[in-house]
Amino acid sequence: MSHFKHIWKLALLSFIIAGITGFIYRYGMLYPLPDWLHFANIRHAHSHLMFFNWVCPPIMVWMTMQLVSKSDVSKVRRFNWCLYTMLFLGFLSYPFFLLYGYRSVHIGPAFLPLAAIISGLVMITWYWFAWLYYRERKNAENTLPLTLFDSALLALIISSLGAWGVSVFQFTNIDSPLIAAAMTHFFLAVFTEGFTVTGLLGIMWCFSDPGKLSVKSGWLWIPILFGSMMIFPFSLAQSLVSPAMLITGTIGFILISVSLLIHLFHFIKSGGFSGFLWKTVITLIAVKILFQIAAIFPADIWPGEHGLRVLYLHVLLLGILSVIFIEVYLPGIGHFAKIFFTFTTLMVIATLVMISGYWPPSFTPGNIYIWVMLASILPVLPSLRLFQLSFRIHEK
Ligand code: HEM
Structure with missing residues (x-):
């Protein structure tokens, strides 16, 4: 991974900055903060830097490493350009989110939502990455990690449609908090479950032997991909959710849980995930499945x-x-x-x-x-x- 080591360092630096921002949020709950710092903006700065720079580039580097060898200098350089631009824009968005959130800012005669514009540019670098990935993927053999990475990237692109939807919706005359919230949460759900979870599973399968798989590989990604698009109703205010939306969300959680259980079963059976860190990861995946199963029961x-x-x-x-x-x-x-x-x-x-x-x-x-x-x-x-x-x- 030496050919992408600077990407990793910049991603880790982003984690540190975003982590300190999370701490400032908690500090501000107890002690006074300067007047120009608002809670909502601190949260935006924290969560966007984490998503843009800590989640995406390291998963994408891992995807790239399955396709491009270190010796292929020109290909490595192309991917690096894309990932550096992504990281640069992620860092650039940070001060604007921190200072203004999604509000518009006066730049000379113009009045622009700068953080939203930079976020749009970040999403364009996701498409740029998907294009580079697709070009290499066409000629590569199918492996389980690559199949999972294909699905993760597809989810990333689908999730971005929700985010564009929110931007376009602001310029329409429709006054519906449900539609705006639904699109935001559609983006978040497909990004976290579809892209992030499947991308992480792809990384984990690079350390496990898919040869011993006892199910068709589709079970490992199709339910998560479709499930991720169905669960957004669970993130809305309960009063806004109709019975049909509730059923959709429930089916989504069931699909994701079934697929994750299959992954977990194979990971545990493989015995390849030993040591405190991997055991923590496996336990937390089990906690995540339990949480999603608990959420589908009509409880409080x-x-x-x-x-x-x-x-x-x-x-x-x-x-x-x-x-x-x-x-x-x-x-x-x-x-x-x-x-x-x-x-x-x-x-x-x-x-x-x-x-x-x-x-x-x-x-x-x-x-x-x-x-x-x-x-x-x-x-x-x-x-x-x-x-x-x-x-x-x-x-x-
Ligand atoms: C150093 C570790 C971290 C700390 C101290 C931290 C702290 C926080 C705090 C204080 C909030 C606001 C909570 C609230 O609104 O009540 C928050 C929200 C959030 N954090 Fe973190 N966080 C950390 C790691 C992460 C990581 C690694 C990610 C993603 C990769 C992340 C993503 C988010 C998101 C998306 C939200 C917004 C949640 C929402 O309002 O829906 N955080 N975090």
């Missing part, structure tokens, strides 16, 4: 509620995704820092459980938000060490 749990939503996203994106990244991108180095990192992500998740609204108050420590704030800075500390160690990556 609604996944779209803020506390549960934030918890679920961080189990997936901090617990599962980030731990997989540090394991696969820093093979054989930084053993202690990686264990410390994994431990701190579990601490963040534990504090999010306590403020999820579903934790018994009698088991909650006093001054819980102090603990939440302190835990939120912890993953940044080992990341600084891992960033330093990343300069030692030479060969995969």
